[in-house]
Amino acid sequence: MSDLLTVENLRTSFHTHGGVIRAVDGVDFSIAKGGTLGVVGESGSGKSVTALSIMRLVDLPGRVERDSSITFEGRDLAKLREDEMARIRGNEISMIFQEPMTSLNPVFTVGDQIAESVRLHQAVGKKEADERALEMMRLVGIPSAEKRMRDYPHQMSGGMRQRVMIGMALSCNPKLLIADEPTTALDVTVQAQILELMKDLRDKLGMAILLITHDLGVVAEMVDEVAVMYGGRIVERGPVSEIFANPQHPYTEALLTSIPLLGMRYTTPLKAIRGMVPSPLDWPRGCRFAPRCDYAFDRCTTELPPLFEVGRQESACWLCESGPRAVRQAAAT
Secondary structure, three states: OOOOEEEEEEEEEEEOOEEEEEEEEEEEEEOOOOOEEEEEEEOOOHHHHHHHHOOOOOOOOOOEEOOOEEEEEEEEEHHHHHHHHHHHEEEOOEEEEHHHHHHOOOOOOOHHHHHHHHHHHHHHOHHHHHHHHHHHHHOOOOHHHHHHHOOHHHOOOHHHHHHHHHHHOOOOOEEEEEEEEEOOOHHHHHHHHHHHHHHHHHHOOEEOOOOOOOOOHHHHHOOEEEEEEEEEEEEEEEHHHHHOOOOOOOOHHHHHOOHHHHHHHOOOOOOOOOOOOOOOOOOOOOOOOHEEEOOOOOOOOOOOOOOOOOOOOOOOHHHEEEEEEEOHHHHOO
């Protein structure tokens, strides 16, 4: 499949009085047409800023640096004028934001808000837009959709509001859906419903999905490929099955071993990642995970590793320079 979106050397900085915050610092990835990519990592790793950069929604004092490239169907989004980007945003690329209660306008009904998105991008009349809004609410599984169209956001549960956000994002048949923590703050049963809904809609509509989350369980359920972010960079990427079965970067290993597993005894302690995420105001020299890494050696603290090919995966770790066994060998010594 050909690539729908290609991101190269994405760098997004925030220029503050305290210095330059390099929130995203050289990120590369691509998403095929109809494909699904999961971006995972701790809070502060740069996941959400990456999504906002693609949508060109980074507010001042933030900016996407000039040498960044965000190519969507042959157009570099980083170089488009704002009016050109406005025609793509919400139409060809849509985004589900992290918290639906703050993303929806509290003084308009949910039906009006979906219909407004349709009128803005599809140049249709009010009646046709209202019909499309009703169709979307039915599509995302909202019961009594015709009645619920007249509800305000505060009259709906968190799961229903998230469904409204998905309906709004899909109302213009986007080619790419960016979902930023779409199941955060939802209970487990609602999370499962939302994920199942997104998978069904992906299969029906043939759209690509960029899923941003810190929940590795969601990633295992939803995506084809994974990009693991740390310190504003991608440290590992590859097929989801291979990364879960055989992680090649110590950070990915640490994330996976910190997850409680079914059947684990309550006396078995979880393995926490020691230390703290470094400040983007002053990234450490060399590998940014080195201060927290159990396998770090001298070179890790002086040279920033590139992404090395390790079979079908890529890993930004000096232990992987000579092949895929290096991390396992180091763990055994």
